Amino acid sequence: MKKLIMCAGLLLLPMLSNAQEQRSDDYVEYRQAAFNAMGWHFKKMGAMIQGRIPYDAAEFKRRATAVSVLSKLPGEGFIDETKNTELPTRLKSEMWYQQERFDQYMQNLIKATAELASKAGAEDKDDLRSTYGNTARQCKSCHDRFRESS
Amino acid sequence: MKKLIMCAGLLLLPMLSNAQEQRSDDYVEYRQAAFNAMGWHFKKMGAMIQGRIPYDAAEFKRRATAVSVLSKLPGEGFIDETKNTELPTRLKSEMWYQQERFDQYMQNLIKATAELASKAGAEDKDDLRSTYGNTARQCKSCHDRFRESS
Numbered sequence A, B: 001m002k003k004l005i006m007c008a009g010l011l012l013l014p015m016l017s018n019a020q021e022q023r024s025d026d027y028v029e030y031r032q033a034a035f036n037a038m039g040w041h042f043k044k045m046g047a048m049i050q051g052r053i054p055y056d057a058a059e060f061k062r063r064a065t066a067v068s069v070l071s072k073l074p075g076e077g078f079i080d081e082t083k084n085t086e087l088p089t090r091l092k093s094e095m096w097y098q099q100e101r102f103d104q105y106m107q108n109l110i111k112a113t114a115e116l117a118s119k120a121g122a123e124d125k126d127d128l129r130s131t132y133g134n135t136a137r138q139c140k141s142c143h144d145r146f147r148e149s150s
Helices: A002-049 A057-070 A092-098 A099-119 A129-146 B003-050 B058-070 B093-097 B098-120 B129-146
Strands: none
Touching: A002 A057, A002 A129, A057 A092, A057 A099, A057 A129, A057 B058, A057 B093, A092 A099, A099 A129, B003 B058, B003 B129, B058 B098, B093 B129, B098 B129
């Protein structure tokens, strides 16, 4: 009987490992989704700042608030189990050896987007230009160091 | 000279059409990203409600707040230009003929997630069970009608 249970246990192994793989891929897809949604709103704000679409204070505020909330989300997707994912990812492997620096970048982003959200709503978009620029710099610092260029 | 300009114009056409296609696909990817991130947090809350992971009031609140903000995001991704996307999508085509109903589902979701976020933080997870369940029903109503089963 014991042998039978052990055999059944062994038969389950590939299933568990599949489930686990699925799970770590979910983390990758989740963090990419959070970055996608963040980038979406950030680019729309950029288009307003640069005059490619009309500036709308309320819309800018709505997007800045979304970005501020979204900036806190992707962090939890970077778990060790995703190191060897086979999903397409632009994350450079050195991130796994410089996690303190990575976390610092994340914190800088969260701080910058909170500031942008709090200033958003201004009637004059020129009042937002430098805060928007500072946020963009936080994105770029991290991309330059930890994201493969496409 | 006029002819030359016209020719140049024609040469540009495929480029413009590519750019436009790219743009409408961005909408599809964006709305899917917003739903992915929403589902992520919603499932983690479900795991707490169902006792599969320990209940943590602060974490539940953080996730419920995220879901409430996220629920307002995907709506803008459903533009007419995405009707014929070649990206994989589970959106049923009948949504395009029942947009009023779809919008109503979206509004119901936004309302339910706001209520969940405002109740979240309760010490006893049983106080959240029915509000969580109501939110899940809003997800399901829309999925049943407008999402292909996978």
